[in-house]
Amino acid sequence: xxxxxxxxxxxxxxxxxxxxxxxxxxxxxxxxxxxxxxxxxxxxxxxxxxxxxxxxxxxxxxxxxxxxxxxxxxxxxxxxxxxxxxxxxxxxxxxxxxxxxxxxxxxxxxxxxxxxxxxxxxxxxxxxxxxxxxxxxxxxxxxxxxxxxxxxxxxxxxxxxxxxxxxxxxxxxxxxxxxxxxxxxxxxxxxxxxxxxxxxxxxxxxxxxxxxxxxxxxxxxxxxxxxxxxxxxxxxxxxxxxxxxxxxxxxxxxxxxxxxxxxxxxxxxxxxxxxxxxxxxxxxxxxxxxxxxxxxxxxxxxxxxxxxxxxxxxxxxxxxxxxxxxxxxxxxxxxxxxxxxxxxxxxxxx
Amino acid sequence: xxxxxxxxxxxxxxxxxxxxxxxxxxxxxxxxxxxxxxxxxxxxxxxxxxxxxxxxxxxxxxxxxxxxxxxxxxxxxxxxxxxxxxxxxxxxxxxxxxxxxxxxxxxxxxxxxxxxxxxxxxxxxxxxxxxxxxxxxxxxxxxxxxxxxxxxxxxxxxxxxxxxxxxxxxxxxxxxxxxxxxxxxxxxxxxxxxxxxxxxxxxxxxxxxxxxxxxxxxxxxxxxxxxxxxxxxxxxxxxxxxxxxxxxxx
Amino acid sequence: xxxxxxxxxxxxxxxxxxxxxxxxxxxxxxxxxxxxxxxxxxxxxxxxxxxxxxxxxxxxxxxxxxxxxxxxxxxxxxxxxxxxxxxxxxxxxxxxxxxxxxxxxxxxxxxxxxxxxxxxxxxxxxxxxxxxxxxxxxxxxxxxxxxxxxxxxxxxxxxxxxxxxxxxxxxxxxxxxxxxxxxxxxxxxxxxxxxxxxxxxxxxxxxxxxxxxxxxxxxxxxxxxxxxxxxxxxxxxxxxxxxxxxxxxxxxxxxxxxxxxxxxxxxxxxxxxxxxxxxxxxxxx
Ligand SMILES: Nc1ncnc2c1ncn2[C@@H]1O[C@H](COP(=O)(O)OP(=O)(O)OP(=O)(O)O)[C@@H](O)[C@H]1O
Ligand SMILES: [Mg+2]
Numbered sequence: 001x002x003x004x005x006x007x008x009x010x011x012x013x014x015x016x017x018x019x020x021x022x023x024x025x026x027x028x029x030x031x032x033x034x035x036x037x038x039x040x041x042x043x044x045x046x047x048x049x050x051x052x053x054x055x056x057x058x059x060x061x062x063x064x065x066x067x068x069x070x071x072x073x074x075x076x077x078x079x080x081x082x083x084x085x086x087x088x089x090x091x092x093x094x095x096x097x098x099x100x101x102x103x104x105x106x107x108x109x110x111x112x113x114x115x116x117x118x119x120x121x122x123x124x125x126x127x128x129x130x131x132x133x134x135x136x137x138x139x140x141x142x143x144x145x146x147x148x149x150x151x152x153x154x155x156x157x158x159x160x161x162x163x164x165x166x167x168x169x170x171x172x173x174x175x176x177x178x179x180x181x182x183x184x185x186x187x188x189x190x191x192x193x194x195x196x197x198x199x200x201x202x203x204x205x206x207x208x209x210x211x212x213x214x215x216x217x218x219x220x221x222x223x224x225x226x227x228x229x230x231x232x233x234x235x236x237x238x239x240x241x242x243x244x245x246x247x248x249x250x251x252x253x254x255x256x257x258x259x260x261x262x263x264x265x266x267x268x269x270x271x272x273x274x275x276x277x278x279x280x281x282x283x284x285x286x287x288x289x290x291x292x293x294x295x296x297x298x299x300x301x302x303x304x305x306x307x308x309x310x311x312x313x314x315x316x317x318x319x320x321x322x323x324x325x326x327x328x329x330x331x332x333x334x335x336x337x338x339x340x341x342x343x344x345x346x347x348x349x350x
Numbered sequence: 351x352x353x354x355x356x357x358x359x360x361x362x363x364x365x366x367x368x369x370x371x372x373x374x375x376x377x378x379x380x381x382x383x384x385x386x387x388x389x390x391x392x393x394x395x396x397x398x399x400x401x402x403x404x405x406x407x408x409x410x411x412x413x414x415x416x417x418x419x420x421x422x423x424x425x426x427x428x429x430x431x432x433x434x435x436x437x438x439x440x441x442x443x444x445x446x447x448x449x450x451x452x453x454x455x456x457x458x459x460x461x462x463x464x465x466x467x468x469x470x471x472x473x474x475x476x477x478x479x480x481x482x483x484x485x486x487x488x489x490x491x492x493x494x495x496x497x498x499x500x501x502x503x504x505x506x507x508x509x510x511x512x513x514x515x516x517x518x519x520x521x522x523x524x525x526x527x528x529x530x531x532x533x534x535x536x537x538x539x540x541x542x543x544x545x546x547x548x549x550x551x552x553x554x555x556x557x558x559x560x561x562x563x564x565x566x567x568x569x570x571x572x573x574x575x576x577x578x579x580x581x582x583x584x585x586x587x588x589x590x591x592x593x594x595x596x597x598x599x600x
Numbered sequence: 601x602x603x604x605x606x607x608x609x610x611x612x613x614x615x616x617x618x619x620x621x622x623x624x625x626x627x628x629x630x631x632x633x634x635x636x637x638x639x640x641x642x643x644x645x646x647x648x649x650x651x652x653x654x655x656x657x658x659x660x661x662x663x664x665x666x667x668x669x670x671x672x673x674x675x676x677x678x679x680x681x682x683x684x685x686x687x688x689x690x691x692x693x694x695x696x697x698x699x700x701x702x703x704x705x706x707x708x709x710x711x712x713x714x715x716x717x718x719x720x721x722x723x724x725x726x727x728x729x730x731x732x733x734x735x736x737x738x739x740x741x742x743x744x745x746x747x748x749x750x751x752x753x754x755x756x757x758x759x760x761x762x763x764x765x766x767x768x769x770x771x772x773x774x775x776x777x778x779x780x781x782x783x784x785x786x787x788x789x790x791x792x793x794x795x796x797x798x799x800x801x802x803x804x805x806x807x808x809x810x811x812x813x814x815x816x817x818x819x820x821x822x823x824x825x826x827x828x829x830x831x832x833x834x835x836x837x838x839x840x841x842x843x844x845x846x847x848x849x850x851x852x853x854x855x856x857x858x859x860x861x862x863x864x865x866x867x868x869x870x871x872x873x874x875x876x877x878x879x880x881x882x883x884x885x
Contacts, residue, residue, distance in 0.1 A: 075692075079699070128878075129632070130691030134695055135634060135826040136830075139827065143867045146867070262703055298708070301706075302707045304700075305700045308699065313686065313693075401780060424779045435777065441770045442773050449770075455763040455766055459782075509781060
């Protein structure tokens with residue numbers, strides 16, 4: 001790994017350095033890379049069943065992080081990202097099953113559909129104020145569901161199966177799934193981390209903290225929101241395409257299931273909004289809870305709902321927020337710290 | 351002289367930014383005190399803190415000797431403090447009369463609740479406000495957003511008076527108005543004071559503030575830099591306190 | 601003839617939607633809050649009404665008399681315990697809080713009442729109809745429309761003429777200025793939500809009489825209320841009323857074209873209004 005601290009060379013100023021990585025961050029990044037390698041190597045150490053649930057976990061992570069990017073940074077609280085998951089899923093099935101395109105190529109081609117659909121959707125919905133925007137995203141997801149129910153191209157309400165996958169051996173499928181999982185996380189989590197550390201990052205964080213002030217300092221809030229919306233649609237689309245490829249079947253009900261919105265909101269709010277760490281923590285909690293308590297069905301969801309409510313009322317920053325207040329050891333530092341070699345840390349932007 | 355309203359080491363902040371650094375003031379019953387200072391001196395912040403719009407400690411504001419700092423604004427109104435806020439803050443979409451009626455409603459509600467009113471004996475009615483500013487009677491049905499600036503300011507003052515205040519806080523009521531309109535509005539001051547209402551006038555126009563008030567405070571960067579009888583303070587003193595010349599040298 | 605019939609059925613359906621939409625328009629107008637559990641509250645009240653009716657053998661009117669005060673109480677408590685903590689400039693906390701509440705409510709209802717669809721016995725009221733020139737008009741839908749009109753009219757009058765209505769409009773225009781005029785915003789908010797949910801008490805009874813209810817039906821009601829409010833134009837109760845009519849008519853006509861197209865037609869009209877007249881049919885630009 002390379003040092004990310006760069007010397008700050010400005011005449012007349014004391015010799016401060018801008019530090020962009022921390023010890024905790026280096027450990028986390030190393031672990032993340034190790035996890036990525038393990039993910040790619042899954043066919044050689046994991047059973048097909050294990051790969052399946054890890055794939056699900058990866059989809060949760062991806063969808064939650066996309067929601068986090070929307071709600072936590074861009075101030076766009078969507079409850080309809082399932083629209084883009086289903087759209088990409090259907091696109092994959094049509095391309096691979098109906099038109100016979102190689103399914104692993106089709107996964108990526110199918111991303112064009114959410115990208116293209118996100119543009120008019122954003123231009124319609126951004127006219128709605130705050131909470132109305134959210135319900136609007138839900139309506140769009142419902143429209144997608146109803147259209148697919150009536151669209152002969154996607155076999156209407158009966159849904160489609162991905163029979164072409166039978167042409168590949170179980171091992172080949174496992175290799176492909178593993179690579180796709182790794183790609184998904186690299187694109188959604190890695191991409192978000194890269195984005196937040198890029199020159200857009202500061203603008204995004206300024207926008208998160210105060211959109212009005214950010215706009216007055218030259219951040220193009222509207223344009224940035226639009227780009228984030230499209231990016232999140234593509235990210236969710238990739239998760240959807242991979243998820244439904246593993247499922248081998250897609251129906252209007254499953255493709256545009258509002259459950260995905262519930263899940264993303266729970267994960268991000270409980271884990272801690274506005275941070276990648278929060279998404280990891282929240283996903284872990286949700287995943288474990290789902291395995292252990294999922295069998296309790298309705299009561300389990302009552303508890304999840306009440307927990308989400310409690311977080312909104314009493315602990316807006318979630319678990320990671322509570323941790324970050326106590327220990328200053330970010331796993332994915334995105335701020336810049338000014339280091340004065342004589343005195344240690346001077347100031348920080350987060 | 352017993353003060354009706356006083357502040358004691360009043361401190362206020364907006365998040366990390368401290369805007370007031372221990373402000374001590376006093377307002378006698380029936381008195382008119384002017385508060386002057388440059389832009390950003392903290393005058394509006396002072397009024398907002400007194401009104402309970404910013405979190406302050408209980409002991410920092412006293413009304414008739416009773417500590418009231420941090421009391422919610424609607425409770426402050428019931429206790430007899432009303433404000434003509436910076437920027438007027440009228441209820442857009444509502445008519446002139448409805449804007450005034452909101453205050454009447456609340457005063458009546460408070461009177462009903464408390465039995466006898468805790469507020470002033472001003473006895474302000476819609477009719478008296480109309481006598482004070484006749485144009486408001488004429489424009490009673492007009493939506494406030496289509497009034498001129500001066501007329502809007504009259505609605506804001508009328509609304510505050512109908513809260514039946516013993517203490518009236520006015521934030522730059524002359525701002526952006528033509529000299530003739532300013533005279534018209536300031537002509538209402540004696541009538542307001544005749545009812546026994548004490549007034550704090552925040553003003554940018556130093557001459558106007560000096561001539562309309564009994565006493566005067568000058569603020570600079572969140573502190574009081576000058577206090578005294580309006581008639582006795584010289585222009586030079588004000589200039590020094592206003593721009594902090596003395597402070598800069600020291 | 602068939603289209604005239606669809607138009608009439610649409611208007612009548614709109615009467616049902618108006619009963620959901622009024623409360624949402626009121627709450628958003630005053631607090632800038634959308635209660636995601638809006639539809640779930642209707643269903644909850646319906647199910648309580650159905651249980652009351654079967655336990656005590658009550659007819660629709662006594663159920664209504666019992667449900668509306670209960671709804672008012674629920675609204676008041678909801679505001680005091682949840683919404684007053686999340687009102688503010690940031691829409692996120694209120695959305696998340698009511699979203700969590702919605703999930704919890706739906707699943708709680710599922711546990712108590714199971715996933716079955718139920719309805720409120722109308723003792724023949726639901727099957728009576730009047731024939732006008734070959735078109736049969738159900739008596740119940742006409743009552744629903746009449747009640748919706750009455751509620752809209754009453755709410756509008758309350759906002760314009762009463763002390764509480766003025767306080768509400770003042771708080772909607774500028775909360776801080778309202779507080780500086782002696783209004784306690786939290787008290788006004790609590791009453792506004794009590795009124796909004798109270799109206800849902802009517803909606804609950806009529807929904808359960810007109811068709812069936814099941815624990816999972818809430819989100820659909822939320823979406824219809826929302827579409828009606830946006831189509832009509834935010835900030836006016838008559839706008840919400842007209843928006844409900846437009847939505848009802850769109851769905852009824854869509855349904856005549858193809859039964860699978862009814863709900864979708866409503867969504868499409870909503871999106872069309874959003875594209876061409878984002879302030880709504882009655883909104884100020
Ligand atoms: N909402 C706010 N958030 C942060 N800082 C604020 C806020 N309002 C005022 N300030 C700051 O507090 C200080 C005092 O402001 P205040 O509005 O009290 O000044 P003022 O004396 O009323 O000035 P003016 O004559 O311009 O009205 C200023 O530095 C201002 O920038
Ligand atoms: Mg000011």
